Amino acid sequence: MDGASPDSRSQSNRRALSDIRGERASGLRERVIEGGLFACAAASVLTTLGIVVVLFMEAIPFFFDVSLLEFFGSTQWTPLYADANFGVWPLVGGTLLVTVIAISVALPFGLLAAIYLSEYASERARKIFKPMLEILAGVPTIVYGYFALVFVTPLLQQVIPGMGGFNALSPGIVMGIMIIPMISSLSEDALHAVPDRLRESSYALGINRIQTIWYVTLPAARSGIVAATTLAVSRAIGETMIVAIAAGQMANLTMDPRESVQTMTAYIVQLSTGDVPTGSLEYQTLFAVGALLFLMTFAMNVIGQWFARKVRNQ
Amino acid sequence: MMNKDQRIGGRIAEWGFRIVCLAAVIIPLLVLATLIVDVAIDGAQRLSWEFISSYPSRIPEQAGVLPALVGSLFVIALTGLLAIPIGVAAAVYLNEYGKNSWVANIIEINIANLAGVPSVVYGLLGLGLFVRFAGMGRSVLAAGCTLALLILPIVIMASREALRSVPGSLREASYGLGATKWETIRQVVLPMALPGILTGTILSISRAIGETAPLIVVGAVAYMTFLPDGLDSSFSVLPIQIYDWTTRPQPEFLINAAAGIVVLLSVMLLLNAAAILLRNKYQKRMY
Amino acid sequence: MSTTSTKLSVSDLDASYGDHQVLHSIDMDIPAKEVTALIGPSGCGKSTYLRCLNRMHELTTAATVNGTVQLDGADIYHDDIDPVLLRRHIGMVFQKPAPFPTWSIADNVLAGLKLTGGVPDNADEIVEKALKGAALWEEVKDKLDKPGTSLSGGQQQRLCIARAITVEPDVLLMDEPCSAIDPVATARVENLIHELGENYTIVVVTHNMQQAARISDKTAFLMMGELVEFDETSKLFSNPSKQETEDYITGKFG
Numbered sequence: 001m002d003g004a005s006p007d008s009r010s011q012s013n014r015r016a017l018s019d020i021r022g023e024r025a026s027g028l029r030e031r032v033i034e035g036g037l038f039a040c041a042a043a044s045v046l047t048t049l050g051i052v053v054v055l056f057m058e059a060i061p062f063f064f065d066v067s068l069l070e071f072f073g074s075t076q077w078t079p080l081y082a083d084a085n086f087g088v089w090p091l092v093g094g095t096l097l098v099t100v101i102a103i104s105v106a107l108p109f110g111l112l113a114a115i116y117l118s119e120y121a122s123e124r125a126r127k128i129f130k131p132m133l134e135i136l137a138g139v140p141t142i143v144y145g146y147f148a149l150v151f152v153t154p155l156l157q158q159v160i161p162g163m164g165g166f167n168a169l170s171p172g173i174v175m176g177i178m179i180i181p182m183i184s185s186l187s188e189d190a191l192h193a194v195p196d197r198l199r200e201s202s203y204a205l206g207i208n209r210i211q212t213i214w215y216v217t218l219p220a221a222r223s224g225i226v227a228a229t230t231l232a233v234s235r236a237i238g239e240t241m242i243v244a245i246a247a248g249q250m251a252n253l254t255m256d257p258r259e260s261v262q263t264m265t266a267y268i269v270q271l272s273t274g275d276v277p278t279g280s281l282e283y284q285t286l287f288a289v290g291a292l293l294f295l296m297t298f299a300m301n302v303i304g305q306w307f308a309r310k311v312r313n314q
Numbered sequence: 315m316m317n318k319d320q321r322i323g324g325r326i327a328e329w330g331f332r333i334v335c336l337a338a339v340i341i342p343l344l345v346l347a348t349l350i351v352d353v354a355i356d357g358a359q360r361l362s363w364e365f366i367s368s369y370p371s372r373i374p375e376q377a378g379v380l381p382a383l384v385g386s387l388f389v390i391a392l393t394g395l396l397a398i399p400i401g402v403a404a405a406v407y408l409n410e411y412g413k414n415s416w417v418a419n420i421i422e423i424n425i426a427n428l429a430g431v432p433s434v435v436y437g438l439l440g441l442g443l444f445v446r447f448a449g450m451g452r453s454v455l456a457a458g459c460t461l462a463l464l465i466l467p468i469v470i471m472a473s474r475e476a477l478r479s480v481p482g483s484l485r486e487a488s489y490g491l492g493a494t495k496w497e498t499i500r501q502v503v504l505p506m507a508l509p510g511i512l513t514g515t516i517l518s519i520s521r522a523i524g525e526t527a528p529l530i531v532v533g534a535v536a537y538m539t540f541l542p543d544g545l546d547s548s549f550s551v552l553p554i555q556i557y558d559w560t561t562r563p564q565p566e567f568l569i570n571a572a573a574g575i576v577v578l579l580s581v582m583l584l585l586n587a588a589a590i591l592l593r594n595k596y597q598k599r600m601y
Numbered sequence: 602m603s604t605t606s607t608k609l610s611v612s613d614l615d616a617s618y619g620d621h622q623v624l625h626s627i628d629m630d631i632p633a634k635e636v637t638a639l640i641g642p643s644g645c646g647k648s649t650y651l652r653c654l655n656r657m658h659e660l661t662t663a664a665t666v667n668g669t670v671q672l673d674g675a676d677i678y679h680d681d682i683d684p685v686l687l688r689r690h691i692g693m694v695f696q697k698p699a700p701f702p703t704w705s706i707a708d709n710v711l712a713g714l715k716l717t718g719g720v721p722d723n724a725d726e727i728v729e730k731a732l733k734g735a736a737l738w739e740e741v742k743d744k745l746d747k748p749g750t751s752l753s754g755g756q757q758q759r760l761c762i763a764r765a766i767t768v769e770p771d772v773l774l775m776d777e778p779c780s781a782i783d784p785v786a787t788a789r790v791e792n793l794i795h796e797l798g799e800n801y802t803i804v805v806v807t808h809n810m811q812q813a814a815r816i817s818d819k820t821a822f823l824m825m826g827e828l829v830e831f832d833e834t835s836k837l838f839s840n841p842s843k844q845e846t847e848d849y850i851t852g853k854f855g
Contacts, residue, residue, distance in 0.1 A: 239432070240527035
């Protein structure tokens, strides 16, 4: 042993502990950097604040002119007509109709796909199918809009009589396909988190696999499935381009999926593509509808996140 | 004793259910394949070098995507420039500094909720904040800022994931050598997390390139006769151009839309390939 | 060489994680330039104790420390002492070898200098000296630019020891340094610890009593967060003064 001994260090710069008293390892720099990083993290909170302030600053003046009673009480939405009506129900109705269609496609497919991936698929099949399903969520919505308009609607028109060129069904179905991976991936995580001992004790009772999935595994994973569905609903409510292209621009309070409807998001797009003078009542409807849209999706997100956290904490 | 018929019935049900589940995976993928083939077939009729290098036109056969393509690249570059440094910094704060503090918890919940805000609402934010309040007008800058806010939560979450994968033992080793927190982050944690951060951020950027609704609200122009020439320039982007073509009554424009989609998907594919290549390259260097 | 002077003087040391108190008023004088082993059943707090000696414990969320630890008579928990600078005086080697994966062998040796500011001009010299000090030089001198993680587990651990002595600490803390490496590599690391004890004050946590007997001059036995017995290693293993110690070393529990 030579060389590394502390005593043999010829010109050692090592000092005694008493010498580093009061000294800091670049304390100021560290604190400045931490402050800068914190500012960046806090920027996300400012974004939320910005959304709320912008939406409500423009929406509140709108409600000086149009009472909340009319906004939520009337069933006519004709803000651009000479005889303007500001009942938001046709837009909300259109949004809900498309959302219901989308979820009735996405939920069964997403859930069954999650069951396949979690309960049946080999590790290899899982590794191939999972990223492929995720591609569905990565395709731009404008592409789905085109697909709904040019491919799915003509197809549906051949099968279903009275199907309009613009309708709620086609964009609803296509949107449903787009959000399948949202449901499947969160649900699969939840199914995966169900401990094997639950399944095994069910098999040990002589219960077969389907019944085990139905009565044991799915109920145990219900928080995750609820979270997935809620977040998917929020996504469907906020989805814009598919409906703007394929559902039409007619605010129409109807339950008939063959008819053209206008969603809240499609209305925002319609108004933005036209020339609406800043500060006009029409301009303010943009933010009033936007604020309502934000509140609806925000509520769904809060509920969804709450369930998702429940899964993570299990 | 279970009788034989019941057993066979059970087995058929078992297989039937399994096939139904498999179908739930296969059918969406078949739809995806149909979509891509359909778009490719439609678009192939118009796709050519001329289509990429021409300006929009009232005559469908002469219209092209050049200003939209350039605009997309311009806006996206700006988006990345703004969102990546802020997003990575925020992720570093949340993962390395703010662990478990109540402020960090609030920020985290907030980010999760922001990720669920509809993109069209970001458009309204951009319209109110950047276009009007900050006086940027309907410009490339306003679009870049809007999209940057839009992808910020995704960049933060992806970067956090990458930072989380750096083993704590390496941080401890660094502290044990007398390194400060920032020295540890800069020299040990960030270099190791870099491949993951890169992949995550490129993927979120490729996502932003397909965004349409927020830029319609911010005020992208569908009919650009010149290339964007500065931050304050008006602009178009590929998805806007495609959307514009889908709203025209002449069916020839739908073919243009399909061709535009092929261009858009190609750009996204290139970006994704770049992300994967980068990740592989860095992962090899990590040994 | 003096073997009687005290390097680290610990008095009335308590440590907790949140509400859970792990250490109860430990008093102990750790001698300079000797190897001191900490033994005890798992969960007895020996690793926590070690981490209190260079203020790594406080990096854990909700971790608290009370009491004093003096290095050469100066309290390391004094307000004026920056824990970061302190750790350059009191180095640490961890249970699992943790060379920085993206760094070469040479860079790993220099890590302490690179991380904290700069590498001096005589870097090559420092690398050679430290690797010789860690008995690794002969094995790696031709592949210094290879990644640190390309070495075997035992070599990686000696690399980490080289990395720790490059910053020229007074004290080296080792947390079960051999628990993650094979027996042959363990023998080499044990020899190295024994040799380093000539010049460094070493505190080593081990769950292996034979190892403690082989490498240490003094041994402390901890149980349930309390120091049961602290004595010359030979005395403690041959003729312990406490019943608990005897029960533990004869294998009655733990």
